[in-house]
Amino acid sequence: MSAIEVRDVWKKYRRPHVKTTSVKEAALAILRGQQGYDEFWALQGVSFEVQQGEAIGLIGPNGSGKSTMLGMLARVLKPTRGTMSVRGRVCPLLELGTGFHPELSGRENVFLNSSLLGLTRRETQQRYDSIVDFAELGEFMDSPVKTYSTGMVIRLGFSVAVHMDPDVLLIDEVLGVGDEHFQHKSFGRLLEFKEEGRTMFVVSHNLQSVGILCERAIWLDRGRMVKDEGSDEVITKYKAAVEAWERSLAEAKTRDAPAS
Amino acid sequence: MRSSAMSELLEVLRYREILWNLVRRNLKVRYKNSVLGFAWSLLNPLMQIGVWYFVFKILFGRDEPNFMALLVTGFLPWLFFSQTIMDSTAAVSQEMPLIKKAYFPRTILPVSVLLSNLIHLGFAFIVLLALFALWGVDLNIHYLWVIPSTILVAVFAYGLCAMLAAWSVFYADVKFIVSNLLGLWFFLTPVLYPLKLVLDKTMESPDNWVEFFLQSNLPLFKKIYVIDPLTIAIEGYRSALLEGGAMPIADPRYPFWHYAIGAAVIAVATAVIGQIIFRRKADAFAEQG
Numbered sequence: 001m002s003a004i005e006v007r008d009v010w011k012k013y014r015r016p017h018v019k020t021t022s023v024k025e026a027a028l029a030i031l032r033g034q035q036g037y038d039e040f041w042a043l044q045g046v047s048f049e050v051q052q053g054e055a056i057g058l059i060g061p062n063g064s065g066k067s068t069m070l071g072m073l074a075r076v077l078k079p080t081r082g083t084m085s086v087r088g089r090v091c092p093l094l095e096l097g098t099g100f101h102p103e104l105s106g107r108e109n110v111f112l113n114s115s116l117l118g119l120t121r122r123e124t125q126q127r128y129d130s131i132v133d134f135a136e137l138g139e140f141m142d143s144p145v146k147t148y149s150t151g152m153v154i155r156l157g158f159s160v161a162v163h164m165d166p167d168v169l170l171i172d173e174v175l176g177v178g179d180e181h182f183q184h185k186s187f188g189r190l191l192e193f194k195e196e197g198r199t200m201f202v203v204s205h206n207l208q209s210v211g212i213l214c215e216r217a218i219w220l221d222r223g224r225m226v227k228d229e230g231s232d233e234v235i236t237k238y239k240a241a242v243e244a245w246e247r248s249l250a251e252a253k254t255r256d257a258p259a260s
Numbered sequence: 261m262r263s264s265a266m267s268e269l270l271e272v273l274r275y276r277e278i279l280w281n282l283v284r285r286n287l288k289v290r291y292k293n294s295v296l297g298f299a300w301s302l303l304n305p306l307m308q309i310g311v312w313y314f315v316f317k318i319l320f321g322r323d324e325p326n327f328m329a330l331l332v333t334g335f336l337p338w339l340f341f342s343q344t345i346m347d348s349t350a351a352v353s354q355e356m357p358l359i360k361k362a363y364f365p366r367t368i369l370p371v372s373v374l375l376s377n378l379i380h381l382g383f384a385f386i387v388l389l390a391l392f393a394l395w396g397v398d399l400n401i402h403y404l405w406v407i408p409s410t411i412l413v414a415v416f417a418y419g420l421c422a423m424l425a426a427w428s429v430f431y432a433d434v435k436f437i438v439s440n441l442l443g444l445w446f447f448l449t450p451v452l453y454p455l456k457l458v459l460d461k462t463m464e465s466p467d468n469w470v471e472f473f474l475q476s477n478l479p480l481f482k483k484i485y486v487i488d489p490l491t492i493a494i495e496g497y498r499s500a501l502l503e504g505g506a507m508p509i510a511d512p513r514y515p516f517w518h519y520a521i522g523a524a525v526i527a528v529a530t531a532v533i534g535q536i537i538f539r540r541k542a543d544a545f546a547e548q549g
Binding site: 013014022023024026071074075076077078092094095098099101103104108111112115116117118119120121 | 277278280281282284285289292293357358359360361362363364431433546547
């Protein structure tokens with residue numbers, strides 16, 4: 001049974017020329033007959049399926065639509081066209097460490113964040129010790145989050161997220177959070193998820209980690225799917241393409257250099 | 261429409277855990293780092309009322325029996341309303357990190373603002389009743405009339421809150437317009453003066469175009485003034501707390517129930533329109549900023 005189904009999904013964004021944030025600017029733009037924005041397609045007809053228990057990586061250069069895809073799978077964004085469905089409880093590991101309120105204690109924020117990810121108060125209570133333990137923040141939990149370092153906030157965010165009981169994990173660039181020790185630990189936790197047969201959807205620029213975590217990878221470029229194959233093949237081809245592109249850049253530079 | 265409103269409500273109920281957590285957070289954060297904490301729910305309006313008392317009673321020598329009680333009872337519903345409206349402009353735009361993080365019905369955001377402020381009103385009320393008891397005022401059953409009055413303002417405030425919350429995401433100007441209009445609106449409700457002052461107002465010889473405009477349609481403007489859900493609620497509070505549930509307004513030219521029903525219709529219509537506007541904008545929230 002497929003856990004994720006994406007059918008011919010398109011996503012259009014409006015890119016304002018000059019950011020219109022006031023009524024006056026908007027009124028002036030209308031008077032001048034300006035539209036005020038460009039439309040651009042972040043995703044252009046992407047389709048794929050992910051089977052239950054499969055781990056799939058999404059790679060591609062900046063601006064290729066990876067995060068947009070993830071945002072739509074998390075239901076944070078809506079596709080402009082096309083349909084998508086995700087079966088089961090989804091745990092989005094997006095924007096880790098955001099959504100914490102600086103004035104509230106770590107403890108209070110854990111409960112707020114967990115409820116945002118779909119846990120009830122009781123479920124959070126059951127996991128609370130384990131969450132604190134994993135984040136290694138024992139003695140800080142009653143201090144306001146504004147006194148935390150960036151690393152502590154991210155650790156707490158990650159810890160809350162991996163204590164959900166998800167069928168599908170959506171992971172956006174969280175493979176390298178925290179110090180060396182925490183990176184090992186969090187990567188180990190993700191491997192455990194994989195062994196438990198949970199579906200994983202990983203967006204990352206860390207190709208090595210994608211290679212280890214995922215058996216399959218999708219390569220996106222400017223909103224279109226380039227490849228959807230085994231992760232090792234896709235990564236090899238992607239690396240080759242990036243190298244070729246860098247070579248051509250370097251060549252263009254040396255070619256132009258004498259002229260100038 | 262009906263079924264989608266129903267499913268919206270069910271969706272909010274399904275995510276009530278987030279709703280309660282947001283309300284809890286709003287309450288905790290407002291008086292965080294203050295020694296007196298929740299007592300500020302009533303101390304704040306009391307201090308404001310103290311200022312007015314000083315200005316009007318002592319400086320201007322306004323001679324009205326029960327002036328203080330008039331101020332307290334009028335100011336509580338007004339404060340609830342204006343605080344909800346002020347909070348609404350940040351209800352979505354300040355919650356972008358949550359919005360970008362996970363899905364939840366966005367309607368929860370304006371609802372959490374409304375609930376937080378209702379709870380503050382509740383606190384203020386409890387302290388007020390304690391003060392009444394201290395002053396030896398007899399509590400009576402007519403106090404319950406504050407409940408329908410509160411519901412009326414709450415429904416009205418929710419509609420405005422939802423639409424302002426959505427617009428504020430796209431236009432920063434909304435905040436400034438709102439705070440200024442609230443300043444005007446405050447004087448267009450009978451908080452600082454008795455309703456009678458407006459109802460008996462006549463304008464003989466207009467001096468300028470504003471006065472001329474008002475004079476030309478004075479009966480109509482008075483009707484609008486009375487049908488304002490805030491006016492009805494404030495008069496409802498006064499009747500409940502000060503006049504033992506006597507018919508509010510007490511002016512045969514303005515039969516209370518006609519105007520109360522009119523105000524209720526306005527409040528419900530505002531809530532429906534506000535919710536429709538909010539839902540139409542909600543999908544674009546995460547793409548903003």
